Amino acid sequence: MRLTLINGSPRRGRSNTEFLFKLFLEGFESIEGNSSEIHYIYSKDWPERGVEVFSAAECVLLGFPLYADAMPSKVMALFESLKPLCGREGNPDILFQVQSGFPEAFHSRPVERYLARLAGKLGCRHIGTLIKGGGEGIQVMPEKFTRTLFENFRALGRCLGESGELDRALLKEVAGPERISLVGRMKLRIFVAPPVNRHFNAVLKKNGVFDQRFTRPHQA
Amino acid sequence: MAPYFVTGKAMKITIINGNPSNAGGGFDAFLERTAGVLRSPDWGGHLVREIKLRELNIKPCVGCFGCWFKTPGLCVHKDDSAVTSKAVVNSDFVIHASPMIMGFTSALMRRAAEKVIADLLPYFHIIKGEVRHKWRYGSRAPAMGVLLGKEDDSDEEDLDIVREVYRQLALETQTELRFVLDSNSSVHQVANAINAD
Numbered sequence: 001m002r003l004t005l006i007n008g009s010p011r012r013g014r015s016n017t018e019f020l021f022k023l024f025l026e027g028f029e030s031i032e033g034n035s036s037e038i039h040y041i042y043s044k045d046w047p048e049r050g051v052e053v054f055s056a057a058e059c060v061l062l063g064f065p066l067y068a069d070a071m072p073s074k075v076m077a078l079f080e081s082l083k084p085l086c087g088r089e090g091n092p093d094i095l096f097q098v099q100s101g102f103p104e105a106f107h108s109r110p111v112e113r114y115l116a117r118l119a120g121k122l123g124c125r126h127i128g129t130l131i132k133g134g135g136e137g138i139q140v141m142p143e144k145f146t147r148t149l150f151e152n153f154r155a156l157g158r159c160l161g162e163s164g165e166l167d168r169a170l171l172k173e174v175a176g177p178e179r180i181s182l183v184g185r186m187k188l189r190i191f192v193a194p195p196v197n198r199h200f201n202a203v204l205k206k207n208g209v210f211d212q213r214f215t216r217p218h219q220a
Numbered sequence: 221m222a223p224y225f226v227t228g229k230a231m232k233i234t235i236i237n238g239n240p241s242n243a244g245g246g247f248d249a250f251l252e253r254t255a256g257v258l259r260s261p262d263w264g265g266h267l268v269r270e271i272k273l274r275e276l277n278i279k280p281c282v283g284c285f286g287c288w289f290k291t292p293g294l295c296v297h298k299d300d301s302a303v304t305s306k307a308v309v310n311s312d313f314v315i316h317a318s319p320m321i322m323g324f325t326s327a328l329m330r331r332a333a334e335k336v337i338a339d340l341l342p343y344f345h346i347i348k349g350e351v352r353h354k355w356r357y358g359s360r361a362p363a364m365g366v367l368l369g370k371e372d373d374s375d376e377e378d379l380d381i382v383r384e385v386y387r388q389l390a391l392e393t394q395t396e397l398r399f400v401l402d403s404n405s406s407v408h409q410v411a412n413a414i415n416a417d
Binding site for chain 1: 283289310333
């Protein structure tokens with residue numbers, strides 16, 4: 001199978017979307033005969049070129065970060081450009097990947113629902129959506145925190161490469177918790193939020209704008 | 221339809237029009253009629269401002285977080301996003317209006333929506349058991365409503381998906397989503413949904 005990956009992150013090659021793509025591909029390409037190509041929506045000739053890429057694809061994996069509770073604007077621009085392809089014979093199979101900085105998966109569920117609907121409008125076989133909450137720090141976290149996640153992404157890639165499907169149990173596992181339990185929230189409040197917020201303050205100080213952190217530049 | 225709202229305080233209402241083109245004219249005309257009713261004394265005498273996004277230059281968010289860490293509250297890229305931000309943060313009510321394209325609000329609308337990050341604070345908070353960022357401009361963003369122009373194949377499921385996304389967006393800014401209506405509704409129904417408190 002040839003997998004056409006479409007990266008919908010403005011951070012392109014250094015994005016978390018790309019990082020997860022690479023893990024997925026390690027699994028996918030471990031199956032003989034499988035190959036892939038990656039395209040970037042945040043490129044000069046997109047979304048126009050997206051129509052051509054999409055039309056020629058056998059199977060598309062479209063990934064993006066969650067922006068304002070849904071897809072980034074240029075990803076939506078691609079969806080708009082695909083309108084003439086709705087119901088066309090020979091549209092590719094499609095799967096999606098949505099990653100967000102929020103630790104809970106529920107933030108990404110409304111857009112997941114949209115993506116399933118979109119696949120239906122296009123007449124694409126919808127393979128599924130990989131949701132990944134808490135994705136902002138994955139590239140810099142200590143290995144012990146990410147080992148299972150990385151293995152699961154590789155396993156999902158292998159699964160697609162072998163069967164053309166995604167394993168539902170693995171999808172659930174990579175998504176992480178839908179909501180955080182009371183105990184989890186306490187841990188988050190005590191152990192996670194303070195160092196993260198301290199890091200934010202350090203960056204603000206480094207940039208010389210710490211005292212402006214709560215500023216309201218547009219208040220009348 | 222009789223006005224639900226008879227006396228009370230006039231509100232500052234901003235209509236963000238995410239219609240990428242006025243071809244056909246129906247959607248923009250619906251918004252103009254809505255604004256007209258909301259301005260009329262019987263329906264609240266509100267101060268209504270419409271912002272046509274297609275007349276502004278709003279660049280896509282590139283996820284640089286400059287609006288949090290370099291120029292707090294301001295997009296570091298030179299564009300017109302300050303125009304929408306200024307209008308929104310100083311409003312009492314915001315109507316997000318867009319024709320549906322491929323079952324969702326327009327890409328133009330998304331471009332304005334994703335710039336909301338500048339109006340949030342970077343710090344993580346747990347609000348009502350959920351991880352959120354706080355609204356930069358006080359305890360909550362203005363209440364919001366959504367007006368959609370349906371496509372030929374739009375159905376309840378499409379509208380409900382948009383409703384769910386905007387409900388999240390409202391929670392994210394600690395405010396409430398008052399309604400999601402489509403342009404087949406009467407403008408008076410829209411006005412009542414805004415005036416109902």
